[in-house]
Amino acid sequence: MLTCKHIIKDYPSGDKVVHALRDVSLTFRDSEFVSILGPSGCGKTTFLNILGGLDHYTSGDLVINGKSTKEYSEKDWDTYRNHHVGFVFQSYNLIMHQTVLANVELALTLTGVEKNERKERAIQALEKVGLADQIHKRPAQLSGGQMQRVAIARALINDPDIVLADEPTGALDSETSVQIMELLKEIAKDKLVIMVTHNPTLAQDYSTRIIRLFDGQVQSDSRPVDETEIHPHPDDQRRPSMSFKTALSLSMTNLMTKKARTLLTAFAGSIGIIGIALVLSLSNGMQLYINQVENDTMASYPIEIKDYSTDMSVMLSTMMNMQNTKAKKDGKIHTQPMVKDILDSVSNSKKNNISAFKSYLESSEGKDLKKATKAIEYQYDLPLQVYNENTQSGLVQVSPNGLLQRLGMSDMLSATSQISGNSSGQSVWTKLPDSQKLRDDEFELTGGKWATNENEVVLAVDQNNEISDYALYSLGLMNQDDLVNAYRDFIAGNTDKMPTTKMPTYTKKELLNTTFRLVLNTDLYQKKNSVWIDASQDQEALKSIVSKSKEVKVVGIIRPKKSTANQQFYGGVYYTSAMQNYVATQCEQSAIYQEQKNNPQTNVFTGQAFGAQQSSDNASALAGLSQSEMLAYAQTMSENASATYDSNMTKLGYMDPDKPSAINMYVSSFDKKEKVSDLITKYNEKQKKAGKTDNVITYNDVVGTMMKSVTSVIDLISYVLIGFVSVSLIVSSIMIGIITYISVLERTKEIGILRAMGASKRDISRVFNAETFIIGLTSGIMGILITLILNIPINTVVYSKTHIANIARLPWQGGLILILISLGLTVLAGLIPARIASKKDPVEVLRSE
Incomplete structure (x- = not known):
């Protein structure tokens, strides 16, 4: 009624x-x-x-x-x-x-x-x-x-x-x-x-x-x-209430009547998304590439803790601060302190208690550190004496590398390795990692088997199955005499350039039959009178010693994996810990080793006390020596002028498993590296708290610092570019708001009809919010799809120029967030037009039609 x-x-x-x-x-x-x-x-x-x-x-x-x-x-x-x-x-x-x-x-x-x-x-x-x-x-x-x-x-x-x-x-x-x-x-x-x-x-x-x-x-x-x-x-x-699903249906039907305009609007709205998505793709691709390089670098350049460590960051900071001094305005020439500051920073060298840290790692307290690493390798100062007697040049010393000494470059390359901190450039006889995981991460076996015993080694080639002539000369597989003579002629000016040498090729079978001789360090010394003479100075005596030594055979061929960061790989031979342990055990049983061990105050090579003025005028020592032995004795006196008990024991094959010269900690990522650094810091704090300051560990991570700086630069560039591109995103959102307002004007009649049927103001607002929702969602999805399509030619061009694959990679999380941002900004831009629509008087809008 x-x-x-x-x-x-x-x-x-x-x-x-x-x-x-x-x-x-x-x-x-x-x-x-x-x-x-x-x-x-x-x-x-x-x-x-x-x-x-x-x-x-x-x-x-x-x-x-x-x-x-x-x-x-x-x-x-x-x-x-x-x-x-x-x-x-x-x-x-x-x-x-x-x-x-x-x-x-x-x-x-x-x-x-x-x-x-x-x-x-x-x-x-x-x-x-x-x-x-x-x-x-x-x-x-x-x-x-x-x-x-x-x-x-x-x-x-x-x-x-x-x-x-x-x-x-x-x-x-x-x-x-x-x-x-x-x-x-x-x-x-x-x-x-x-x-x-x-x-x-x-x-x-x-x-x-x-x-x-x-x-x-x-x-x-x-x-x-x-x-x-x-x-x-x-x-x-x-109460009547229009569901959002119904509002979407109404708006979708309306938008589909204007397909061209809807698509153009969505495309315009997607331009900002495309720009940000492209920047994000490149940034993400670069970051993934850097992460890959970082992880590979972590395998090739582990966290290294040496027995003696200099904090290089102090020296770098000192040098940087020299550039930050204020300019003088008095017109005079002033002197800037440099030498003292650098020498002070370099001399700030600290002896690390490696033994205490090794004990900590192997205890239950160090389980977190071990868990954060993928491998921990211990290095020992045990010089292995290896020779190749089956060469065209006669007897060739493989380890330590005798080629450098013959070329007169040993001092120069030694200095270079000290600066770079890497001696792999001159050594071709290197220890194989004990960790099988680390081996599998760095190398792949291409022939034969992995070395396991003291008389087994593997030969390493590069990723292209090539080995450098430097490695072949050093191993005696190419004629050293030809190289040395050609180099001497070149230095003397007899030729304008080094002659071109034909590079040999080998089958895997030929290389797997290669053998070397492992000489015990103590076997190189023979006692004459009261002193020990270095027999390696006598070629005939040396040949006799080598011929009686243990034969070592190449049992496998390995090469670095493509992901390995160290691209400057020259090849060489890798030996096992078993070989190192064998040498140390056998040397310990020798007479010279026991004599030096039992007489820690006397240098067994000179017969004189350590630290005393060394003199070769020792009649009792020289009596009965041949001319070559006298020359060897004189050279020994010269070399041992600054010798110590520890250096002599090292020369004689001493190796204490509990006292490594360095600890290399390999990690799989920079995050793990940061965790290891934090755990080492925690260890140091614990030692300080216990009053054991001598156990505090110092190490350097120059590579990590550099890589982190590169990451920071890329992040900064990405943020700046995203900031610029975001302007277009905001502009496009405003444009969508304007287009939504035009839609309100076009759908005035529909507003009146809906209100006549009982639709509330909220329902009307929901209809236009649904429209902007559809446009925003379409813009976001369209922007991501276009970005994915554009990434294909971008990756193609970048790969053709740099050989870096998939440099533009949009993370799915980033794509989803950008779609949500597009959706949010578009709906936000449509709120005002939607509110205007809801405020319209139904009588007026029906009358206007």
Whole structure:
């Protein structure tokens, strides 16, 4: 039951007030066909809008089922329109980009009806109006009468109590008008139908009640309601609510009607995403490449703790500070202190207690350190004496490398290795890592087997299965005499350049048959009188010693893996710890070793005390010596002028497993390296706290510092580029906001229709937020897809120039975050237009159409 009590509606118009309705009081039955007649401007449509809750009265009261609406909120009016009122407009007010079925279903979407039920009820409503065969057409494909039937079906879909029809036949021919009136008459049998019309004939023929308005007042009522007919019904307070899924569907349908513009808008929005994604791809690719180099570098350049360590960072800092002095302005030439500061920093050399640290590593306390590393290798100052007797040059010393001494370069290369901290450039006889994991990470076996025993070694070639001529000369596999003679002629100026030598090739079988001789350090010395003479100075004696020594055979061929950072690989021979242990054990049993061990104050090579003035005028020592032995003795005296007990023991093959000369800690990544550094710092703090300052460990990590600096530079560049590109992202977001506002203007009619069916302001806002959501999501996905496509030619070009593969790699996490950023910025940009849409007056927007 609907009752109007003294309804007044005033409109402000400039400085004046227009009185649209003047004290209108009417009551309507639950089911009747009411026609409201009157001239244009008499307030008919205004009255109809107030009855439907689209417009609100200035004063008075509208009572719905016995309940006053004076305190109605916006939500209450939305609920009223959705559940109690169905609108039929003169201009149909159908959404042209929706199908007939979708137009009719629209009111049900606001009440949350399931899709299947929604479709079934919409088809039933269309069957009632005779349009069951037109459900998949769009309104533009229908006649005027058919479109009005669709509007009626939409008005009936929610089974409303009231159907409000505003000039439903105004745009139809007479025959079609009769059909529509018959339809409304049928509906009026169990519902209240209120129709505004200018046609008195149709009103007389079909209406059960005619109300005439003039100048905003009721002039006549053909069948007023008696008080005895008033039977209030309980009001249904179910709230309509449009789901976000429904809003997405509406917006998607609208966007698909403007595919070209939607795609262009999405592309424009994706430009910023593309820029950032490309920067992120390159930054990520570079970072991954650096990480790979870092990890490979960590394998080739481990954290090395030597028995004596100089903190190079102190010296580097000292040198850097020299450039930071302030300029003098007195015009004089000043002296800058340099030598003292550098020497002070270099002399800040500290002896590390390697033994204590090794004990810590092998204890339960050091398990965290061991867990953070992939391998820990111990080095010992045990010079192995290895010879090759099967060469064209005769007997060749392989270890220590005799080639450098013959060329006169041993001092120069020794100095170079001291500066670089790496002696691999001159040594071709190197210890193989004990850790199989480290071996597998650095090398791959290409022939034979891994060396395991003291008489087994492996030969290393580079990644191209090549070995340098330097290594071959040093190992005696190429003629050293030819090289030495050619070099001497070149130095003497007899030739303009070194002659070109034909490089030999080998089969794996030939190399696997290569043998060497391992000479015990103590076997090189023979006792004459009271001193020990170095027999290596006598070639005949040396040959005899070598021939009786242990034979060592090449049992495998290895090469560095492609991921190995050390590209300057010359090749050579790798021996095992078993060989080192064998030499140390055998030397310990020799007479000279025991003599030196039992006489720590006397130098067994000179027969004189350590630290005393060494003199070769020792008659008892020289008696009975041959000329060559006397020369060897004199050279020994010269070499042993500064000898110590420890240096002699090392020369004689002494090796204490608990006292390594260096500890190499290999890690798999920079993160693990940082963890190892932190654990060493923790160890140092613990030693200091215990008062054991001598156990504090000092080490250098120059490579790590450099690599970290490179990473920082790349991060800085990436941040700057992303900052610049982000401007375009913001601009594109603003542009999408503007386009969304244009969409609001274009969809004004749809806003009015949705509000007439009970959609709330929030629902309207949700529709346009859904539109920006779709555009933002499309922009983000499009930007990522375009970036992935662009990465292909970028990677191709970069690889052709640098041979670095996949330098542009977009991480999936970054891609997902960029899509979310695009989505967020686009939705944010659309909030204002969506709010503007929700604020629009439904009466005004319907009238504007």
